[in-house]
Amino acid sequence: MSIPSTQTQYVVTSKEKGFEGLIKQEGPVPKPGANEVLVRLYGASLNYRDLIIPQGLYPFPIDLPVVAASDGAGEVVAVGEKVTKWKKGDKVTTLFNQFHQYGDIDQRAASSGLGGVFDGTLRQYGVFNEDGVVRTPSNLNHVEAATLVCAGVTSWNALYGLKTLKPGQFVLTQGTGGVSIFALQFAKAGGAKVIATTSSKEKCEMLKKLGADYVINYREDPNWGETARKLTPNNQGIDHIIEVGGAGTLGQSMKAIKYEGIISIIGFLGGAQPKESILDTLSKICTVRGVYVGSKQLMEEMCLAIEANNIKPVVDKRIFKFDEVKEAYEYMWAQKHFGKVGITIE
Ligand SMILES: NC(=O)c1ccc[n+]([C@@H]2O[C@H](COP(=O)([O-])OP(=O)(O)OC[C@H]3O[C@@H](n4cnc5c(N)ncnc54)[C@H](OP(=O)(O)O)[C@@H]3O)[C@@H](O)[C@H]2O)c1
Numbered sequence: 001m002s003i004p005s006t007q008t009q010y011v012v013t014s015k016e017k018g019f020e021g022l023i024k025q026e027g028p029v030p031k032p033g034a035n036e037v038l039v040r041l042y043g044a045s046l047n048y049r050d051l052i053i054p055q056g057l058y059p060f061p062i063d064l065p066v067v068a069a070s071d072g073a074g075e076v077v078a079v080g081e082k083v084t085k086w087k088k089g090d091k092v093t094t095l096f097n098q099f100h101q102y103g104d105i106d107q108r109a110a111s112s113g114l115g116g117v118f119d120g121t122l123r124q125y126g127v128f129n130e131d132g133v134v135r136t137p138s139n140l141n142h143v144e145a146a147t148l149v150c151a152g153v154t155s156w157n158a159l160y161g162l163k164t165l166k167p168g169q170f171v172l173t174q175g176t177g178g179v180s181i182f183a184l185q186f187a188k189a190g191g192a193k194v195i196a197t198t199s200s201k202e203k204c205e206m207l208k209k210l211g212a213d214y215v216i217n218y219r220e221d222p223n224w225g226e227t228a229r230k231l232t233p234n235n236q237g238i239d240h241i242i243e244v245g246g247a248g249t250l251g252q253s254m255k256a257i258k259y260e261g262i263i264s265i266i267g268f269l270g271g272a273q274p275k276e277s278i279l280d281t282l283s284k285i286c287t288v289r290g291v292y293v294g295s296k297q298l299m300e301e302m303c304l305a306i307e308a309n310n311i312k313p314v315v316d317k318r319i320f321k322f323d324e325v326k327e328a329y330e331y332m333w334a335q336k337h338f339g340k341v342g343i344t345i346e
Pocket of ligand 1: 047048049150151154174175176177178179180197198199200203218244245248249265266267268269270291292293335339
């Protein structure tokens, strides 16, 4: 396969113009340095973060202009002379924070996000350090694999990054976004019981099909935290809560959590200023932990679990083509999606 000298890419050029600041343009195909690989990207997926970067709302470091998006998967087409890990033809998936290799995240690693600080995946060809990609699980296509990069690793980190989920424990997931659905799938594969919440009857059925043991409609039952607690043996409460609602959900999560349980703070879809006090962690005897995606080590462990259990990421029925990227942003912003929003890169 011959490698062209130019390619099509989507670049975030501004924090003030919203999606207008996302520009489709021609750019050079980069050449791999000694320790780098050139990847022909075939699949990408979007995260809420990608939508808020061009709107100036993202709380972590960014460095514009930058090629958009963190999630990508494809095939290695060239390797630098010192690369030992990969060869042409290997199928790889990108690592979100390129410098977060293992263990705790530090400031340098937190400032190495693809599509934020480093050029991301909405392009046909990308150069990455050989340690900035992982082997794609053999049971997934490129779009499915791309969905793992941010949402998948974040869920895995929540369940396995601090205190390992054990079979028989209870997990609570909120809503039907990418992170929550991965958490449901990983928790079921790990032998846990899952209580899922959603605002929609239709999505309730989908959650049950995916294995949720109980589903609570959080619009119909505003006291869903108590309800969830009552579903656990002796009203003990939930071991792991995947908290994506922020101010809209934290109070109920506090009602549902078990002594020594973990509330993983992942997002703030329902607002960023919760009324609850951090001192509630004392009366509830629980851990409230901020999660920022996860390391390459966690990602590789997750990929093994995905292969062993043949877990298929849930990708929205509408998959966008590469020249429909802006429509994909609008579609996700309008919350028309179920699961992950996928893009094929022709
Ligand atoms: N910390 C990290 O490293 C990290 C990584 C990935 C994502 N995130 C964040 O995590 C959040 C979720 O990401 P995602 O990609 O899963 O988002 P998403 O796909 O956009 O999730 C949307 C779904 O969340 C549910 N939802 C919306 N508002 C809610 C509320 N007030 N209470 C409960 N559920 C609500 C809805 O589910 P129903 O329609 O079923 O009600 C909605 O369909 C975002 O804030 C994102 O920025 C953080």
